[in-house]
Amino acid sequence: MKSVCFVFLLLSILTVSHPAFATLGFEGEDGYRLWLKYGPITNTSANKVYKSYLQHIKLRSQSKTAAIVQQELRLAATGLLNIQPNFGSINSKLVIAPKAQLIANELWLLPYLNDIGDEGFVIKDKEGVIFISANSDIGLLYGTFHFIRLLQNMQPIENLSIVQKPKVKLRMLNHWDDLNRHAERGYAGQSIFDWHKLPDYKEQRYYDYARANASIGINGVVPINVNSDSLILTPKYLKKVKALADIFRPYGIKIYLSLKFSSPQQLGGLATSDPLNKEVQQWWQQKTNQIYSLIPDFGGYLVKANSEGQPGPGDYGRTHAQGANMLAKTLQGFGGVVLWRAFVYNQNSNTERSLQAYNEFVPLDGKFAQNVSIQVKNGPIDFQPREPFSPLFGATPETSLAMEFQITQEYLGFSTHLAYLGTMYKETLMADTHVLGKGSTVSKVIDGSLHNNSLTAMAGVANIGSDRNWTGHIFGQANWYVFGRLAWDHELTAEDIAKEWIAMTLTTKGSASAKILSMMMHSREYVVDYMTPLGLHHLMDTGHHFGPGPWVNNLGRDDWNPTYYHRADAKGIGLNRTSSGTNGVSQYARYWQKRFSDPSTTPQELLLWFHHLDWDYLMPNGITLWQALAHHYDKGVAGVAQMQATWSSLQGEIEPNQFKQVAMSLSIQLKEAKWWRDACMLYFQSISKRPFPESFEPPKQNLEYFRSLQHPYAPGQG
């Protein structure tokens, strides 16, 4: 292996001597190793302390998971500290053992293990020895990753006393990947799942994917699109699924499947898929049995039904509850669950779209089986750069609600825009629904504490693809990371998680880290500003959702058109969701009803979500709405320019290949931010008939130019 070293050493030399060709031929850091690079710790005092703990390790377990624990400690010790840990010696300062393997003088640990369940862990110092313990080997793995993260972040490890368990039970990635490897809303290449070559060809990537997920506590994976294909349930494909499940199991990850509700007809040759039909019920029971015979720890089903053309119980006049419960019953004996998506809107309804999920599901509260959770998108429309929290949160006390976040940036610039979503996730999680008075946060709905639900889940629609760096944009890795960390503990701050990620991925230098942190913490707001400021939403172009299309008004359904959402007219702009409009406010708790009903008490960032206001409406700071709109669009663009300047200042402090990748993306982002600003402002001007503020740089192209742009091969189309 010597040669590899020389090549990499060489690279660092070339970097200095030939910057233009720095990464030519070999790639340097290509992003594959994510936040698990384990780069050397140069701080000598920290290094010395850490070494004293990692030189001799006692690991008391023999499972496959324990082998992963051991391997991970080796990787960390070697990478971070340049030592080979000894796993055999007597005098260990690091002891890792599950409850069942604790020896007599370690029984003081037992009390701490009582309340941490299967996945929690304890890291405790006693007389200079660090103990990592848990009720299961998966807990040990989580504890080990936590411990290593402390080292990666150069945290003190003396006198540790950590007891953790996840706040949410199911922490899942949803891949919207098709069986042909197309990834719907995927912007990082194609699906990492090569169904054709499975089950015999097991890509190394499957192991590395599982490892990365385990390192942040993700314990469930849906590898295929919610717009599912019944083929996945055939024996041929279930064998492929089993191969993945076998790979993922030692990492504590269960596999779940999206299903097509009409499978009994498509695969079983039945005349119906009516959930009340006996044969249909039997067909599903047999299918579930078959799956469990292959995958004894199969997680369950994720279902998109009666939405955007997908079949569902509604096709037979049955409710979502009847559909979900029929499936849930087949899983009950196995401990499996149904995740039933709330993202439905009725093909024939005239009700404004943001109201439909609530209308559909609130009346069904209490009707769902215990092993059903309703998976709700964070906002009431569809993963826009900003939405208010969905009114469903807190509105179904007797029904488990799961959070569905989108990690892939369908509406936030694909994989070329830097947008750290930690702030967006926290905005929703910390939102106070007020359904049971102050403090009824969305996070308490999701972790089950508000209404005492025991089935809890958080799902993230993955941004992972076959690109070497997994997510296309290096900063996209941070969104995968922050999703996992928040699913584990929603009380962590977006800022702290960003800091961790920066240290593990890009740099541990304080000044560089602070600059990057500032970029990340502002980045999502920049996107909101240059795409959809002040509560505007759904302004993107048709189908591919790439770039602006606020003028689009000719689609098959009214509520697919941007014009449906912004309602710009000669008088003003915005969608009136007060009682004089669609009355969307009525679905929120009284506290919010009141505030959302009055523009002056509506949070400014949601102003046009709830109100149609005159172009000349005076904003609190004394400028008109029209001027404010222009200022926000400008601010968004300026923010990207600022990020670009900040990043440029980091040249030399970031590994050259990563530096270059991000620099290229930022230049695309700046171009596209201007495109959004210019296209939207020109279009709105064609309606408002008002001049641009003086500070606003006149667009170089006209509206017709922007309307003429076509992007037939934009990636990730649905």
Add this chain to the structure above:
Amino acid sequence: MKSVCFVFLLLSILTVSHPAFATLGFEGEDGYRLWLKYGPITNTSANKVYKSYLQHIKLRSQSKTAAIVQQELRLAATGLLNIQPNFGSINSKLVIAPKAQLIANELWLLPYLNDIGDEGFVIKDKEGVIFISANSDIGLLYGTFHFIRLLQNMQPIENLSIVQKPKVKLRMLNHWDDLNRHAERGYAGQSIFDWHKLPDYKEQRYYDYARANASIGINGVVPINVNSDSLILTPKYLKKVKALADIFRPYGIKIYLSLKFSSPQQLGGLATSDPLNKEVQQWWQQKTNQIYSLIPDFGGYLVKANSEGQPGPGDYGRTHAQGANMLAKTLQGFGGVVLWRAFVYNQNSNTERSLQAYNEFVPLDGKFAQNVSIQVKNGPIDFQPREPFSPLFGATPETSLAMEFQITQEYLGFSTHLAYLGTMYKETLMADTHVLGKGSTVSKVIDGSLHNNSLTAMAGVANIGSDRNWTGHIFGQANWYVFGRLAWDHELTAEDIAKEWIAMTLTTKGSASAKILSMMMHSREYVVDYMTPLGLHHLMDTGHHFGPGPWVNNLGRDDWNPTYYHRADAKGIGLNRTSSGTNGVSQYARYWQKRFSDPSTTPQELLLWFHHLDWDYLMPNGITLWQALAHHYDKGVAGVAQMQATWSSLQGEIEPNQFKQVAMSLSIQLKEAKWWRDACMLYFQSISKRPFPESFEPPKQNLEYFRSLQHPYAPGQG
């Protein structure tokens, strides 16, 4: 960069201690570095000699290409020898300089440079100093790669005296990649060309791709599918093409484009695309001018016209010559060429398909412009595991003919079957057409020497995709490699090239290398045997071409059906192409007409290509045709089993990750080889009504089972 070293060092340790998790987390050798790994030379005497030459290097040139030469020498010296070459010193034992930079006491090199053109190179020892010289910096780059290859293969480098120039002028890769990154007949992920992110996002992979191509002399690339999309010719996409061309230029690689013949209508809004129409001609001239204004060294056009639904001059009653010449005229002033594909078959013709290309193009001989070459597939049908050479070779003395080989294994097992194609390429190149008497080999047609053609070209349909190891199967890399090497010099043997490739990619150990060589040299014949033995062809299933479908007889055209080609009936099997049949033999020189007309003088491996023979026809070795068929199918399967055994014996001698990848593929190949054997033999038995020979293992499934298999998501569909 220290950490990277530790990680890799660690890996080698883990490999020993935990084989089951050897590559977990990190990948070891993942195949990305192809044949340019530059692993350390452990032979101490060779090492010492090489060091003496590479420690001090004089490089006299300042171009971008020279910078690549320098970088390559650094990479090689560091990887192979663990030294940092000094490029500044006086006492160099390695001098690299183009003709224009030769100094007074080096002028003895001049005579050698006279006859080697722009791309040739000279490597000459004089008094212990090695000189690499050329007429251009690209020549220096080729010479440098050649020199490094000698080191990689541990060849002696004292008293070197090498003068080389390529035998073929245009050495090209054709990518059948669509603008949405789908790769038609691609089995290694998606297209490496990310058109959406171009021109701003320049993947490192583009540079590495160019480097790999330059190392084997490839100097032209068509990045998009011959089933083209007119969008590629719009200004927006041409800017993306320009970005690639700028990256490729210093590596000596020109870019060419596939075009859609109807572009004047689709893009120009003209009423016709008739090549004799003035406006059409003007439109193309302007388009060509526009391309050259962006890409001054643009290579030219590749055209699939009037074939499989593509538009072409035939739509207006014009000939291929009229179509090609119209385009050629627009390129003439710029030095560009037209590569016009001969793979055409008339939608309405009843002529047997293998005859059509000849019928179409021979009458046009002499009618094509000087800058047109007709690109001919190696065989008369379509890249089957074995075909006779195309009768077009040698049949158009006044027309330049380019060779089109397929590197991607559309009909040879996709990316899971090990099939070294060097032997197949050589079989065609060395085939003697006899058109001007003995010695009129196909290679002499292609290199222009037979009929004194100056425009010479060889194209390979690429097997390259986004998979980390580029080609899906590690041994697929060998097919990319051998294509390039043979395009440079078709007199090299498949065996010598395989040896080079093994040493550079897998191992330099003699015994392991010999075993791998044996696998490679037999591998393609195994595929022929388990898929299409004895001259059978076109037995694959519909559309995806994955697996056997000899029973298929219901497609839109007769000549899309396997039954059209094998003609199995109660009496016998094979397609009679003698004068009593389709008279395909008439297109060959008299020598072959005679031999091909008589089964006893027809090469046995082409028997059923030319003859319909009784099931009980007696083969020279005394068994019946039916028995011989069974034996061949068995031999193919046994061959794969043998490869698997050989590979298993190499465990520990091959880097673990590569070992595992190939082992998994071989197990798939064995499974699929049996599938081919069993499905074909069961089907043929249903017609021949003859028992299997006793030695033939009875299939475990029945014919209905094999006919029922569906593969809707097999990759690479057209």
